[in-house]
Amino acid sequence: MELRQLRYFAAVFEERSISRAAERLLISQPALTRQIRLLERQIGTSLFDRVPTGVRPTASGAALHTHALAVLRMADASGDVARTAGPVGEQVELGLPPGVPVTWLRGALDRVRTRVPEALLGLADVGSAEQLRLVRAGRLDIVLVHLVPPDTLTNHLLFEQPFGVAVRPDHPLAARSSCPVRALHGVAVLAHAREQVPTEHDRLIAATHQVGSMPRWRFARFTENALVCAEIAGADAVLLTEPTALRLLPDWPWRRLVDPEVSLPTWVARQPLTRGVVAAVHDALVEAPVAPIG
Known part of the structure; x- marks a missing residue:
């Protein structure tokens, strides 16, 4: 894309x-x-x-439009970074996965623009596994990923977002202020396939087993088409972070998972030996303030 x-x-x-x-x-x-x-x-x-x-x-088109506007705004912001850098600059290719809070990302890009004005950012909207492959191949300079980066990369945990469920408005879970994991017992829940977020997938399964809860899982590979996937799967709830739920399922109430909580981490990573401008952008992202998320 x-x-x-x-x-x-x-x-x-x-x-x-x-x-x-x-x-x-x-x-x-x-x-x-x-x-x-x-x-x-x-x-x-x-x-x-x-x-x-x-x-x-279509419903898929409406969902993609919200995401497209966010990506295009970020791309335009990258152009501002390039213009303010002056005639001399260095290209830095940055990977972005689905689910990164837009408010944090805008603030982080503003910090990069201020701290590293010579960086000309190129943004790639790519899933975490593919990003790690591309940074190892030298096609991306810096990646933001939801998978634990290998030890061969310089990496830093930026933040964790709590998982919750976006619930059909007419479902009993919608009346709760939060959602204990035990309350998912017997509920048809749509979640990302394991290859998209393997660590969090395994933690979620372990959490439900821990409390004796047996949701009726519906696993699928999706990024922007959560509503369509939920309809096809007959799901009453979709496992998402709050920013993603508000973007993809704005009419479905989001309820935070508790007892126990399950979170989605985001790391920043790069090759250990790299250009100075890449290291500077990486450090600016690491130092970007993180407001409470979720």
């Missing part, structure tokens, strides 16, 4: 018409149509339905 594709998608979403969006973007309508279809194939779901007046976003 490229930033250009997200900009094209956002234009179609806002115009509700491929022809009007093509005029706005100064590209041909067939070229824009091909890009939207390519994006749908990459994501694996339809983003728009055709209607007499143009197009109408």
Whole structure:
């Protein structure tokens, strides 16, 4: 998925018409149509339905639009960093996984802009496992990941976000102020597949066994299409952090898991031997203030 594709998608979403969006973007309508279809194939779901007046976003399209706006705003902020750096600068490729709180990330990027003005940031919206592969291959300079980085990388734990469940509004769990793990017994719960967050997956399973709770798990690989996956799986709750739940399932109340709590950690990592500007950006991210999350 490229930033250009997200900009094209956002234009179609806002115009509700491929022809009007093509005029706005100064590209041909067939070229824009091909890009939207390519994006749908990459994501694996339809983003728009055709209607007499143009197009109408699907539920997946509406979910992606919120995420796309956040990514595009961050990309624009990176451009500000590049412009304020002056004529001489160094490119630093930074990986971002789903689920990083946008408010923290904006503050962290502001800190990088102030502390390391010569850094020209390039942002890659990539899952944690793929990020670790890319940083080892030298294609990313710094990664933010939810997986424990290997000891061969210089890394630092930035923060942990508490997990909770986004609950269907009409489900009894929605009436609670929090959700004890025991209360998930018998509930159909959608959670990320193990390969996405293996450590947290195992901790969650252990936590439910510890209290004798047996949810009806529905495991799936998803990033932006939580609502669609929940509908297909017949899930009454979706395991997410609060910022992600508010973005993907704004109409489903989020309830923090307690007794015991389960959290999602975020690390920053880089190669031990690297350019000075990369080390400086890494240090700025490490030192970025972390407000209470969740």
